[in-house]
């Protein structure tokens with residue numbers, strides 16, 4: 001089993017590897033193979049935390065990691081909710097792009113590497129049928145290169161690309177920020193110029209479309225033997241989702257009522273410390289969950305160590321369905337990460353930061369002013 005397949009299980013070659021290994025998913029599920037536990041974790045983390053990566057990657061073999069993907073697709077099909085499928089696909093895609101960026105960074109450090117289990121952009125473009133549609137724009141490169149210097153630009157990643165208009169329109173959405181609209185873009189000869197980060201955003205969308213293809217599985221019902229065998233995992237996922245969807249919509253920003261876990265993260269960022277990815281996700285999910293849009297969050301965090309571009313990237317997918325699929329992690333999870341110290345014993349009050357904040361607002365909302373009004 002190639003490590004690459006475990007990290008990018010949506011690749012056609014990875015699916016083929018599963019097919020040719022002649023693995024029967026029904027048998028795996030019935031025998032409570034560890035891949036089922038990993039699939040359970042995969043879907044939960046995707047729907048609730050926005051990542052398909054394991055919290056404990058060292059616990060799983062590459063084969064279990066790869067096999068967890070088709071089982072996760074069965075679980076998501078059984079949840080049978082379009083927003084859940086969309087969120088699952090987006091989380092898989094986001095995780096894949098993060099891995100691509102790590103692979104590219106490692107490749108930049110070692111240009112002569114022949115590591116075939118490290119993904120490069122050309123290979124990903126080929127996988128997504130975008131090879132002909134995307135070309136690096138090197139016109140701005142090399143101006144300062146001196147005669148006799150080794151030209152490494154062919155091996156290195158370009159910072160800018162051209163993408164054909166058709167795929168660009170297929171991969172962007174009218175709901176994206178205005179900067180994605182064609183009137184705000186450089187368009188030339190049927191192609192659109194994008195920065196490296198912009199191309200990654202488009203590739204993320206292409207991966208999400210690939211992951212969502214064929215979901216939910218047609219004809220799969222809860223009466224099927226494989227669904228019955230997955231009933232415990234399914235009930236757990238649905239329980240967690242229903243807990244999340246009962247949080248009433250909040251649209252009020254009062255920092256003085258934030259729970260300590262969120263306040264601690266804000267203070268840490270304001271002290272100039274870089275937040276860990278999970279910390280930053282928890283903070284962004286909370287701020288999005290209380291009704292802030294990306295521009296407001298950028299302004300709200302202006303004095304913190306958070307980059308505006310990073311905030312926009314992270315909140316873009318959180319903002320479209322706030323409070324339903326990507327709430328901040330539960331108090332239990334935050335405690336496991338060491339982000340909650342149960343100040344004032346309020347574990348007894350709420351199971352997650354949004355519920356805690358909603359209760360605070362219900363009790364003391366009349367005595368505080370919305371940050372947006374104060375900063376209008």
Ligand code: SF4
Nearest residue numbers: 259261331334340353
């Ligand atoms: S109990 Fe929950 S809301 Fe309160 S600080 Fe801990 S994680 Fe935050």
